[in-house]
Amino acid sequence: MAAARSIPAPTPTPETAPFWEAAAKGKLLVKFCTACGKPHHYPRGICPFCNSDRTEWRESAGRGTIYSFSVMRRASPPYVLAYVTLEEGVTMMTNLVDCDFDALRIGQPVHVVFSPTDGGPPVPNFTPR
Amino acid sequence: MSIRDRACVVGVFEHPTRKADNISLAQLHAEVARGALADAGLAKDDVDGYYCAGDAPGLGGLSMADFMGLRLRHIDTTETGGSSYVVHVAHAAEAIAAGRCNVALITLAGRPRAEGMATGTAPRSYGPTSPDVPFEAPFGPTVVNQYAMAAMRHMHEFGTTSEQLAWIKVAASHHAQHNPHAMLREVVTVADVVGSPMISDPLHRLDCCVISDGGGAVIMARPEIAKSLKRPRVTLRGAGEAVKHQMGGQVDLTYTGARWSGPAAFESAGVTPADIKYVSIYDSFTITVLITLEDLGFCKKGDGGRFVSDGNLIAGTGRLPFNTDGGGLCNNHPANRGGMTKVIEAVRQLRGEAHPAVQVKNCDLALAHGTGGSLGTRHASATVIMERS
Numbered sequence: 001m002a003a004a005r006s007i008p009a010p011t012p013t014p015e016t017a018p019f020w021e022a023a024a025k026g027k028l029l030v031k032f033c034t035a036c037g038k039p040h041h042y043p044r045g046i047c048p049f050c051n052s053d054r055t056e057w058r059e060s061a062g063r064g065t066i067y068s069f070s071v072m073r074r075a076s077p078p079y080v081l082a083y084v085t086l087e088e089g090v091t092m093m094t095n096l097v098d099c100d101f102d103a104l105r106i107g108q109p110v111h112v113v114f115s116p117t118d119g120g121p122p123v124p125n126f127t128p129r
Numbered sequence: 130m131s132i133r134d135r136a137c138v139v140g141v142f143e144h145p146t147r148k149a150d151n152i153s154l155a156q157l158h159a160e161v162a163r164g165a166l167a168d169a170g171l172a173k174d175d176v177d178g179y180y181c182a183g184d185a186p187g188l189g190g191l192s193m194a195d196f197m198g199l200r201l202r203h204i205d206t207t208e209t210g211g212s213s214y215v216v217h218v219a220h221a222a223e224a225i226a227a228g229r230c231n232v233a234l235i236t237l238a239g240r241p242r243a244e245g246m247a248t249g250t251a252p253r254s255y256g257p258t259s260p261d262v263p264f265e266a267p268f269g270p271t272v273v274n275q276y277a278m279a280a281m282r283h284m285h286e287f288g289t290t291s292e293q294l295a296w297i298k299v300a301a302s303h304h305a306q307h308n309p310h311a312m313l314r315e316v317v318t319v320a321d322v323v324g325s326p327m328i329s330d331p332l333h334r335l336d337c338c339v340i341s342d343g344g345g346a347v348i349m350a351r352p353e354i355a356k357s358l359k360r361p362r363v364t365l366r367g368a369g370e371a372v373k374h375q376m377g378g379q380v381d382l383t384y385t386g387a388r389w390s391g392p393a394a395f396e397s398a399g400v401t402p403a404d405i406k407y408v409s410i411y412d413s414f415t416i417t418v419l420i421t422l423e424d425l426g427f428c429k430k431g432d433g434g435r436f437v438s439d440g441n442l443i444a445g446t447g448r449l450p451f452n453t454d455g456g457g458l459c460n461n462h463p464a465n466r467g468g469m470t471k472v473i474e475a476v477r478q479l480r481g482e483a484h485p486a487v488q489v490k491n492c493d494l495a496l497a498h499g500t501g502g503s504l505g506t507r508h509a510s511a512t513v514i515m516e517r518s
Binding site for chain 2: 016071072079082095123
């Protein structure tokens with residue numbers, strides 16, 4: 001298990017501030033469109049599927065599976081870039097943390113953990129369940 | 130409006146430098162423009178249309194037009210990363226067909242090597258105003274680990290192996306040995322590639338393209354002008370472009386925008402993949418080539434690993450010779466943008482001016498494909514099909 005990587009702070013925008021405020025409380029939010037019913041990520045004020053502005057935040061269960069990943073061996077310390085598909089149906093970029101990098105596999109169940117950043121809100125990472 | 134047979138590539142030039150310590154960025158652009166004009170047999174003042182992308186300094190096309198002393202009645206600075214110049218070829222043909230210019234100049238140049246840029250392994254950020262950045266930059270996406278995720282998923286879904294990917298580098302190295310300007314001229318084996326250091330699973334060092342300085346230029350003109358020149362004539366037959374992204378979180382890394390740009394190019398050209406004698410395929414990484422070949426229809430989705438194996442991409446022995454200059458994998462990837470050199474080598478092949486050891490016999494129809502951005506997030510795919518007239 002590698003030492004934690006220093007994570008640059010995300011910059012919230014007016015439209016995404018609730019996502020980061022929730023993250024600070026350990027909650028993962030997903031944007032849903034009440035017009036077409038579809039979830040999307042990263043969150044937007046206007047649905048990227050149907051262009052409606054009737055989008056709302058819903059709390060994710062924080063569970064998903066690994067869609068793909070890559071261990072960045074060249075970095076010091078190495079870290080794992082990944083896409084995780086949430087049970088709510090969106091796939092998000094993240095890091096896989098607190099795990100044996102060599103034992104990771106696509107399809108593996110994971111759950112969200114929040115990791116501190118350099119002076120900003122925490123970011124949603126995932127770890128095997 | 131069809132662009133088929135409405136514009137010709139009349140001049141090409143690839144800068145011979147691979148490390149431009151003592152040449153400024155603007156000077157590199159001017160040198161490749163000068164080289165392509167000389168190749169075409171045209172003068173600077175014949176140019177009335179100009180194309181460049183995000184690699185150009187200052188205010189892009191305006192700064193470069195000022196620097197080179199161009200008098201323009203048409204300008205287009207479409208920025209789609211490394212595929213920009215393939216897009217520009219199609220857009221220039223549209224402009225020429227519409228009568229908006231007679232002679233279009235396209236330039237690319239850059240100095241990432243002289244500037245010591247960690248092209249593939251350092252995260253790049255386009256700043257917090259890019260809407261994706263807060264949701265990606267914290268996780269350390271680099272060029273290489275994003276493409277690596279596409280490779281990982283392809284392996285998972287289709288059983289593609291590192292050895293199959295390695296064959297793409299092997300083929301490029303077979304071609305690069307004949308190119309005196311290529312950065313990597315040593316012929317490598319599958320074992321060399323899979324034995325090279327792991328950069329980001331499953332991509333090894335030799336799965337990655339080179340980092341090089343330099344640039345290139347293309348000049349396009351109306352067919353009547355092309356006929357008046359002394360160079361072999363190359364005509365644009367068809368083109369397609371497409372943007373693929375994360376689709377609101379419906380991420381699918383198993384295909385690229387070539388799934389759309391390819392069929393559009395083939396349809397407009399009125400040909401099929403079986404008609405193509407030579408392909409230039411953007412090769413930022415080995416996986417880029419494999420997925421693109423599938424999406425363009427040279428083999429079925431998922432069969433790319435088998436298709437590229439056993440030297441099938443090597444000129445003279447393989448069924449589909451590719452990147453006979455050594456490509457980005459071995460020759461040159463100027464400004465971290467490989468679209469320009471893809472067009473240039475395809476033109477060399479159609480003219481019969483590739484190195485004799487890699488020249489494809491009776492090469493009358495060639496395809497060049499660019500990928501700009503990242504397979505892992507968002508990218509623009511551009512395909513052009515060109516013909517020897």
